[in-house]
Amino acid sequence: xxxxxxxxxxxxxxxxxxxxxxxxxxxxxxxxxxxxxxxxxxxxxxxxxxxxxxxxxxxxxxxxxxxxxxxxxxxxxxxxxxxxxxxxxxxxxxxxxxxxxxxxxxxxxxxxxxxxxxxxxxxxxxxxxxxxxxxxxxxxxxxxxxxxxxxxxxxxxxxxxxxxxxxxxxxxxxxxxxxxxxxxxxxxxxxxxxxxxxxxxxxxxxxxxxxxxxxxxxxxxxxxxxxxxxxxxxxxxxxxxxxxxxxxxxxxxxxxxxxxxxxxxxxxxxxxxxxxxxxxxxxxxxxxxxxxxxxxxxxxxxxxxxxxxxxxxxxxxxxxxxxxxxxxxxxxxxxxxxxxxxxxxxxxxxxxxxxxxxxxxxxxxxxxxxxxxxxxxxxxxxxxxxxxxxxxxxxxxxxxxxxxxxxxxxxxxxxxxxxxxxxxxxxxxxxxxxxxxxxxxxxxxxxxxxxxxxxxxxxxxxxxxxxxxxxxxxxxxxxxxxxxxxxxxxxxxxxxxxxxxxxxxxxxxxxxxxxxxxxxxxxxxxxxxxxxxxxx
Amino acid sequence: xxxxxxxxxxxxxxxxxxxxxxxxxxxxxxxxxxxxxxxxxxxxxxxxxxxxxxxxxxxxxxxxxxxxxxxxxxxxxxxxxxxxxxxxxxxxxxxxxxxxxxxxxxxxxxxxxxxxxxxxxxxxxxxxxxxxxxxxxxxxx
Numbered sequence: 001x002x003x004x005x006x007x008x009x010x011x012x013x014x015x016x017x018x019x020x021x022x023x024x025x026x027x028x029x030x031x032x033x034x035x036x037x038x039x040x041x042x043x044x045x046x047x048x049x050x051x052x053x054x055x056x057x058x059x060x061x062x063x064x065x066x067x068x069x070x071x072x073x074x075x076x077x078x079x080x081x082x083x084x085x086x087x088x089x090x091x092x093x094x095x096x097x098x099x100x101x102x103x104x105x106x107x108x109x110x111x112x113x114x115x116x117x118x119x120x121x122x123x124x125x126x127x128x129x130x131x132x133x134x135x136x137x138x139x140x141x142x143x144x145x146x147x148x149x150x151x152x153x154x155x156x157x158x159x160x161x162x163x164x165x166x167x168x169x170x171x172x173x174x175x176x177x178x179x180x181x182x183x184x185x186x187x188x189x190x191x192x193x194x195x196x197x198x199x200x201x202x203x204x205x206x207x208x209x210x211x212x213x214x215x216x217x218x219x220x221x222x223x224x225x226x227x228x229x230x231x232x233x234x235x236x237x238x239x240x241x242x243x244x245x246x247x248x249x250x251x252x253x254x255x256x257x258x259x260x261x262x263x264x265x266x267x268x269x270x271x272x273x274x275x276x277x278x279x280x281x282x283x284x285x286x287x288x289x290x291x292x293x294x295x296x297x298x299x300x301x302x303x304x305x306x307x308x309x310x311x312x313x314x315x316x317x318x319x320x321x322x323x324x325x326x327x328x329x330x331x332x333x334x335x336x337x338x339x340x341x342x343x344x345x346x347x348x349x350x351x352x353x354x355x356x357x358x359x360x361x362x363x364x365x366x367x368x369x370x371x372x373x374x375x376x377x378x379x380x381x382x383x384x385x386x387x388x389x390x391x392x393x394x395x396x397x398x399x400x401x402x403x404x405x406x407x408x409x410x411x412x413x414x415x416x417x418x419x420x421x422x423x424x425x426x427x428x429x430x431x432x433x434x435x436x437x438x439x440x441x442x443x444x445x446x447x448x449x450x451x452x453x454x455x456x457x458x459x460x461x462x463x464x465x466x467x468x469x470x471x472x473x474x475x476x477x478x479x480x481x482x483x484x485x486x487x488x489x490x491x492x493x494x495x496x497x498x499x500x501x502x503x504x505x506x507x508x509x510x511x512x513x514x515x516x517x518x519x520x521x522x523x524x525x526x527x528x529x530x531x532x533x534x535x536x
Numbered sequence: 537x538x539x540x541x542x543x544x545x546x547x548x549x550x551x552x553x554x555x556x557x558x559x560x561x562x563x564x565x566x567x568x569x570x571x572x573x574x575x576x577x578x579x580x581x582x583x584x585x586x587x588x589x590x591x592x593x594x595x596x597x598x599x600x601x602x603x604x605x606x607x608x609x610x611x612x613x614x615x616x617x618x619x620x621x622x623x624x625x626x627x628x629x630x631x632x633x634x635x636x637x638x639x640x641x642x643x644x645x646x647x648x649x650x651x652x653x654x655x656x657x658x659x660x661x662x663x664x665x666x667x668x669x670x671x672x673x674x675x676x677x
Contacts, residue, residue: 150647153649271656438658439649439651439653439658440649442651442658443647443649443651443658446594446646446658446660447646447647449594452595452658453657453658454655454656454657454658455653455656455657455658456656457656459656460653460655460656
């Protein structure tokens with residue numbers, strides 16, 4: 001059942017077995033998993049079924065470090081931030097889970113093998129109907145024969161794109177699972193139910209009730225045996241800090257760890273690859289490619305774990321963003337086509353037609369690729385356009401840093417709660433990782449005669465700060481980190497908040513380290529694992 | 537070429553006999569070693585411009601650019617701003633100075649990540665040194 005708190009006169013108290021606070025990837029996954037079970041589940045979502053500016057504004061806050069798009073990077077309605085999810089899926093590497101002696105505060109309390117069965121189930125939740133094959137098998141299916149890279153240095157990396165939900169460009173949790181939530185007899189979803197406060201027992205070990213309120217003032221109380229914060233990488237920490245503000249030392253903050261080790265993948269251009277020849281072969285190897293199963297895949301590069309260990313580096317990956325050759329027949333045909341669509345006859349038409357005619361092979365391949373991937377000839381972008389250069393975009397893991405943190409600002413939101421303050425900090429290790437990775441890509445591409453690379457200024461001596469060159473990915477990680485020792489983390493290996501009997505956290509905020517890849521699949525895998533734990 | 541010529545000279549003098557021959561041997565050996573030392577100290581080779589151009593062809597279409605990159609390399613590595621030092625550095629890499637040797641040496645640099653970044657462009661170290669040689673020798677047209 002899905003109800004809108006803002007449209008009810010009053011609701012009183014809801015008694016549940018499990019109360020999920022937040023309706024994004026983690027909250028919906030747990031609710032879906034518990035649907036049909038004997039447990040009474042109540043999911044409270046601060047937003048409604050669609051984007052609303054007034055609700056979204058509640059996400060605003062204060063940046064005192066590296067800027068973060070607090071309002072734009074997250075979405076506050078059912079489905080949460082997955083409402084702008086790109087569908088890019090991959091598992092964290094096995095090495096990401098291990099303690100790395102060169103990386104302080106690294107190491108998960110569980111390993112990749114333990115998470116494997118949940119990854120398999122997470123793929124189904126993310127819309128994949130078939131089991132993933134090995135990377136080598138998938139590359140063969142895609143007819144990709146990667147260049148002969150030295151795999152001890154850099155190697156191909158594969159992402160899978162989730163299939164699109166009907167009526168959406170990509171897999172969308174809200175669309176995919178709304179009906180499940182509506183129909184499940186044991187699941188009650190309250191929309192526009194914004195967090196107000198927790199009530200705890202005397203010692204502050206047990207959450208007894210959660211008070212919620214709509215923006216128009218309708219209140220409700222949820223009592224439950226267990227509460228799970230599923231509010232996103234930043235909000236999870238904020239809600240714990242709001243709880244701890246009333247009860248210092250409670251809500252997992254006995255060791256002042258809530259909000260610390262806040263991380264994000266940084267993404268941005270690290271270099272430019274240029275070649276005297278067209279990069280046609282490379283475009284068929286490293287790109288977003290359509291598989292015979294109708295799904296899209298992306299092939300990029302990653303840094304070998306041995307190099308990370310030898311040089312004390314972080315994990316990272318790169319993809320190539322091709323720059324269409326404006327002189328190519330395809331680009332010229334695009335120019336003609338757009339001109340004709342715009343109602344004007346392009347100048348120097350004869351020369352342009354000749355250029356298309358003399359590049360007919362590449363033109364035909366491009367049209368074929370564009371048709372297969374649903375891009376029209378008029379669409380912008382270098383899809384299928386032969387290229388002589390490509391921007392190398394890197395995704396960087398961030399090193400855990402206790403000084404990089406989330407705290408509470410003095411300013412209050414429209415509901416009277418203190419807003420979030422972020423002090424996101426990037427370190428020299430991230431820059432050093434990108435420089436080493438780019439150096440290896442440059443060496444390998446030159447060795448193989450693919451092309452030459454120029455490093456972006458932020459990787460050069462005396463260049464601008466890294467933070468000015470890299471962008472956000474909205475992958476907010478680490479602020480309620482997982483560790484067996486309460487002095488090292490906020491939650492234990494099951495997501496239970498240290499020092500609390502019935503409060504759990506789900507989402508990327510529990511990742512002690514984040515690898516380089518998109519976190520959604522791991523969020524879902526951990527949510528499924530937590531759902532199993534809650535079912536016991 | 538120089539070391540080979542000296543060796544021939546030493547072998548010629550060894551055909552004599554007796555004390556004179558021993559003196560001649562010692563003299564010739566010392567002379568040969570001195571010659572070798574002087575030869576290496578000065579410039580053990582004179583890389584043919586076509587060989588350099590061929591080795592640098594994958595990176596450069598314009599010899600002017602080679603010399604400019606060479607100047608920047610030397611600004612960052614002032615200790616190599618001397619033709620003899622540069623020649624020794626190239627020589628120490630051991631691939632020889634014929635065109636295919638230089639190409640092999642550059643390939644080895646890529647394999648072993650012996651690279652330098654100049655204005656952000658990543659070059660094999662041998663490429664950068666050949667550019668520096670072009671600059672020092674004033675070989676840019």
